[in-house]
Amino acid sequence: xxxxxxxxxxxxxxxxxxxxxxxxxxxxxxxxxxxxxxxxxxxxxxxxxxxxxxxxxxxxxxxxxxxxxxxxxxxxxxxxxxxxxxxxxxxxxxxxxxxxxxxxxxxxxxxxxxxxxxxxxxxxxxxxxxxxxxxxxxxxxxxxxxxxxxxxxxxxxxxxxxxxxxxxxxxxxxxxxxxxxxxxxxxxxxxxxxxxxxxxxxxxxxxxxxxxxxxxxxxxxxxxxxxxxxxxxxxxxxxxxxxxxxxxxxxxxxxxxxxxxxxxxxxxxxxxxxxxxxxxxxxxxxxxxxxxxxxxxxxxxxxxxxx
Numbered sequence: 618x619x620x621x622x623x624x625x626x627x628x629x630x631x632x633x634x635x636x637x638x639x640x641x642x643x644x645x646x647x648x649x650x651x652x653x654x655x656x657x658x659x660x661x662x663x664x665x666x667x668x669x670x671x672x673x674x675x676x677x678x679x680x681x682x683x684x685x686x687x688x689x690x691x692x693x694x695x696x697x698x699x700x701x702x703x704x705x706x707x708x709x710x711x712x713x714x715x716x717x718x719x720x721x722x723x724x725x726x727x728x729x730x731x732x733x734x735x736x737x738x739x740x741x742x743x744x745x746x747x748x749x750x751x752x753x754x755x756x757x758x759x760x761x762x763x764x765x766x767x768x769x770x771x772x773x774x775x776x777x778x779x780x781x782x783x784x785x786x787x788x789x790x791x792x793x794x795x796x797x798x799x800x801x802x803x804x805x806x807x808x809x810x811x812x813x814x815x816x817x818x819x820x821x822x823x824x825x826x827x828x829x830x831x832x833x834x835x836x837x838x839x840x841x842x843x844x845x846x847x848x849x850x851x852x853x854x855x856x857x858x859x860x861x862x863x864x865x866x867x868x869x870x871x872x873x874x875x876x877x878x879x880x881x882x883x884x885x886x887x888x889x890x891x892x893x894x895x896x897x898x899x900x901x902x903x904x905x906x907x908x909x910x911x912x913x914x915x916x917x918x919x920x921x922x923x924x
Contacts, residue, residue, distance in 0.1 A: 637686070638679035644668070646716045648680045651764050652690065652705045653713025653723050655745070657738045659700040665746055666764050684709065694732045702735055717765055724770050741769060741784050741801050744862050748787065762789045773821045773836075781817040788840060795842040800861040811861065822856040 636645075647667040652658060660681060664674035671677075681703050684690040689709035694702050705713060705726055713723060745767055751760035766788050773781040785799040800814060824835040834853050836842070844852035 635687075636683040638683045640676065640680035640683045644676060644680045645684055648677065648684065649689065649705070649709065649713045650716045652703065653710065653717055653721075654764050654767050654769060655738070655742050656724070656726070656769055657702055657704045657735050658742055659696060659702060659739075661700060662739075662742050662746065663703070666749065669750070694734065696739060697734050697736065721768065722771075724772075737784075737801065737803060740803055740862075740864055741799075744799060744801055745769075745785055762787060762791075773818070773839075775817050775821045775824065779817065779820075781814065781821055794858075795844075796836070796840045796857045798857065798859045800859065802861060802863050804864065814861075815859065818859050819856070 644667070648663055651663050651666050655662070660674040660677045663681075664671055664677045668676065681690050681692075685692070687708075688706055689712055690703055691706050691709075692701050692703050696702060707726060710723055710726055714721070717723070745764070749760045749762065749764065768786045768788075769784065771783045771786050773783060775781060783798045784801045787797040787799070788795070789797065798818065800811075802811065822834065822836055825832045826835045826838055827833075828838060836857065837844070837853075840857075844855065846852050
């Protein structure tokens with residue numbers, strides 16, 4: 618190699634005044650897109666999403682630092698394991714809009730989320746990563762989609778003063794999945810809260826809107842879904858799947874946390890259930906159902922000890 622060639626090669630690898638950490642424009646764009654979806658993430662999570670072939674997150678950290686110099690990213694805190702948390706700034710959010718699919722609503726920036734360690738966001742990110750990477754066992758399926766197919770904290774308007782805010786949503790029409798909505802519970806939600814979430818989703822899926830001369834399910838319009846008509850089936854009566862991922866402090870009480878369900882007794886004029894306000898508890902071990910007072914808590918401890 619001649620002297621002139623060596624000098625040219627050194628200049629190619631040198632950091633410019635604008636990007637002294639030597640990150641590439643392609644990598645910076647990929648990091649912007651991933652943070653636009655996730656809202657807040659660690660360099661390790663970003664590396665596993667945008668450059669899973671790399672052995673370390675050094676290049677990702679370089680891209681984050683170069684973006685930070687241009688006021689596109691910020692870091693406000695750390696995870697419980699002392700990993701630095703990164704988010705987009707307002708200008709960064711605008712830049713992410715340029716590299717993500719047209720029309721994608723990114724919501725707002727995650728200002729303040731990092732100060733508490735963002736445990737919920739970290740769990741949501743890991744669930745997204747699990748789908749992107751696929752199963753690790755011999756029978757595990759391959760990964761599905763890319764980070765651009767996901768959205769987080771998506772608002773689904775149900776009606777006046779009622780909405781369902783989805784932790785993560787996947788649009789994957791290629792395998793026949795118009796949208797998969799994912800809720801993540803770190804062990805903090807009660808069974809009543811979980812049930813209320815599904816009720817809100819049901820009401821959202823039942824919402825209709827007029828398109829031309831036709832009334833269509835609103836979620837079809839929101840996700841640009843055109844269902845295939847099948848003999849004997851109303852395509853508008855088919856709802857997309859909603860998955861809930863349980864994590865955190867689970868223990869043996871998990872079957873019981875998901876077993877309680879309210880009775881279908883219609884409410885009385887006073888607003889409480891008729892017939893004394895009874896609710897029902899179903900045992901996951903015996904399958905029996907018994908009435909209980911709505912003021913008494915679901916018998917998690919009884920159920921856990923029996924399991």
